[in-house]
Amino acid sequence: MTGKPIRRVVIAGAGQGGVHAASSLRRLGYTGELTLVSAESCPPYQRPPLSKAFLLDADPALVELHDPAHYESIGATLVLGDPVTGVDLASREISSASGTTTPYDHLVLATGSRPRSISELRGLRNVFHLHDRSDSTALGGRLRDARSMLLIGGGFIGLEIATAAIDLGCQVTVVERMPSILEHAVPPQVADFLLRKHRERGVEFYLGRSVVTWTAEDDRLESITTEDGTRISADLVVVGIGSAPSTELAEQAGLVVDGGVVVDSRLRTSDPHVSGIGDCARFPLDGRVERLTSVQHAMDSALHVAKQIVGQDAPYRPVPWFWTDQAGVKVQMAGVPRAEYDRTEVTTGPADGLFAIRCFRGDRFVGGTTVAMPAEHVKMRRELAAELAPSR
Numbered sequence: 001m002t003g004k005p006i007r008r009v010v011i012a013g014a015g016q017g018g019v020h021a022a023s024s025l026r027r028l029g030y031t032g033e034l035t036l037v038s039a040e041s042c043p044p045y046q047r048p049p050l051s052k053a054f055l056l057d058a059d060p061a062l063v064e065l066h067d068p069a070h071y072e073s074i075g076a077t078l079v080l081g082d083p084v085t086g087v088d089l090a091s092r093e094i095s096s097a098s099g100t101t102t103p104y105d106h107l108v109l110a111t112g113s114r115p116r117s118i119s120e121l122r123g124l125r126n127v128f129h130l131h132d133r134s135d136s137t138a139l140g141g142r143l144r145d146a147r148s149m150l151l152i153g154g155g156f157i158g159l160e161i162a163t164a165a166i167d168l169g170c171q172v173t174v175v176e177r178m179p180s181i182l183e184h185a186v187p188p189q190v191a192d193f194l195l196r197k198h199r200e201r202g203v204e205f206y207l208g209r210s211v212v213t214w215t216a217e218d219d220r221l222e223s224i225t226t227e228d229g230t231r232i233s234a235d236l237v238v239v240g241i242g243s244a245p246s247t248e249l250a251e252q253a254g255l256v257v258d259g260g261v262v263v264d265s266r267l268r269t270s271d272p273h274v275s276g277i278g279d280c281a282r283f284p285l286d287g288r289v290e291r292l293t294s295v296q297h298a299m300d301s302a303l304h305v306a307k308q309i310v311g312q313d314a315p316y317r318p319v320p321w322f323w324t325d326q327a328g329v330k331v332q333m334a335g336v337p338r339a340e341y342d343r344t345e346v347t348t349g350p351a352d353g354l355f356a357i358r359c360f361r362g363d364r365f366v367g368g369t370t371v372a373m374p375a376e377h378v379k380m381r382r383e384l385a386a387e388l389a390p391s392r
């Protein structure tokens with residue numbers, strides 16, 4: 001970054017990206033002040049286990065990002081339970097809910113995302129979303145007593161919850177408005193394979209159907225009805241219909257926001273003293289503008305901004321990757337999600353149920369998905385990195 005040396009960095013949001021930005025800054029030799037402000041009161045944690053192992057065993061060690069001593073050891077001031085409520089771009093300071101103001105030379109917005117909800121179902125006692133640690137603890141507790149769970153939405157997080165619910169002896173029904181699960185997220189062969197695996201475990205699917213009406217009594221959702229008249233009741237209902245970026249702070253500050261905090265190829269927002277990383281940001285990638293919601297992007301974008309702050313300038317050109325664990329299978333994806341392709345190549349592994357799919361647009365390898373073939377996934381990431389190398 002050009003201009004005066006940066007001596008005060010403030011990071012709004014202490015999740016996967018915010019914490020990695022702080023740690024990376026110190027590793028890269030940044031010696032100035034470092035403040036990490038979290039809206040949440042618990043120590044920073046990672047989200048992937050929340051829909052997997054943590055649902056079965058709410059052990060804080062499963063999600064903790066670092067030992068609490070880490071923040072002191074990197075000389076970061078970690079402020080918990082005090083959301084940033086305002087950013088003054090002119091005077092370069094943030095204000096927090098407690099009334100504290102903190103000046104910055106550079107501000108990193110790492111505010112993440114929040115789950116989309118169905119407004120009519122909000123506030124009903126047996127309707128759950130899964131985004132933060134307390135959601136997972138509450139849902140995990142309820143799943144132990146529930147006999148049946150209805151999942152609205154057949155995406156990654158929902159299907160991971162379905163996996164845990166079956167493990168806990170619950171009957172699971174999924175209603176998905178698209179004709180397949182994980183539509184546009186994985187190649188159809190992988191979606192079909194996972195659908196079969198979930199069905200073998202007893203999950204019932206209603207695909208290509210939307211929820212159109214519902215009945216509630218005593219603040220509990222009793223049943224939903226799909227457009228073809230199918231009526232489904234369950235003890236618990238989980239809404240898993242995706243996430244929306246947390247952009248309120250950026251909007252309040254007057255930064256450009258359009259489906260996410262808009263950042264350039266250096267991850268700078270419309271104000272050069274403010275960067276955006278992780279789930280909240282929308283950035284240029286492979287000729288499109290993308291918002292990625294993955295651990296990979298949170299970590300890579302955090303490291304990238306840290307490098308920018310210490311003066312290592314380069315465009316952000318990540319190789320996106322993602323994983324999901326569901327129905328007893330690890331599926332890994334590499335490449336820009338939803339990249340267009342016109343040809344696939346399938347490689348089968350040494351045992352049943354192991355396969356990899358490579359997607360090509362013309363001659364160009366644009367991404368691939370592996371089922372229980374982690375070495376092949378790593379190979380794909382290397383090939384995609386070579387595609388992105390500046391010499392090409």
Ligand SMILES: Cc1cc2nc3c(=O)[nH]c(=O)nc-3n(C[C@H](O)[C@H](O)[C@H](O)COP(=O)(O)OP(=O)(O)OC[C@H]3O[C@@H](n4cnc5c(N)ncnc54)[C@H](O)[C@@H]3O)c2cc1C
Nearest residue numbers: 013015016017039047048083084112278279293294295298
């Ligand atoms: C249940 C679940 C399972 C997932 N599983 C996977 C997986 O298997 N693989 C994968 O790659 N990705 C997975 N993800 C996605 C991954 O966890 C996210 O992409 C990643 O956490 C994004 O990092 P982030 O730093 O942008 O946001 P987060 O980690 O969400 O952190 C943002 C933080 O900012 C805080 N915040 C918001 N507003 C303010 C404010 N005004 N002031 C202060 N703090 C604020 C929030 O409270 C939050 O703590 C999963 C996500 C969820 C919810």
